[in-house]
Amino acid sequence: MLLRIEHLGIAVDSLSDSIPIYEALLNTPCYKQEAVSSEGVKTAFFQVGPNKIELLEATSPDSPIAKFLATKGKGFHHVAFETDHIQKEIDRLLAAGFELIHHSPKPGADHKIIAFLHPKSSDKLLVELCQDHVPSAM
Secondary structure (H helix, E strand, O other): OEEEEEEEEEEOOOHHHHHHHHHHHHOOOOOEEEEEHHHOEEEEEEEEOOEEEEEEEEOOOOOHHHHHHHHHOOEEEEEEEEEOOHHHHHHHHHHOOOOEOOOOOEEOOOOEEEEEEOHHHOOOOOEEEEEEOOHHHO
């Protein structure tokens, strides 16, 4: 079951350039930065009330974020929904005819396991499913 919007992802050219802008805009400090090598990305997170914003910077020219920036430029990249059981949600979406980029969860940023839906099956919106990382829950 989808529980809530977990975060919004925004592609940027440079975390070091963008973090001060978002800190001023959101009036809150960046609370965490980390690299997710499997996705070729560095992330920075901001907490805004109950919501989070994730900035994404490419770490290699062939990463998904680098490709996104090359074709679409900086800006909104994805919406992430929190789920209480990611594999059940993946199975539900597959059965409903959605195309997924990941058919099983993988490690993501901010202590989450994640899976992405392909935007061509979700009305051109890149959707991330995420769940707090609890190894026994998979």
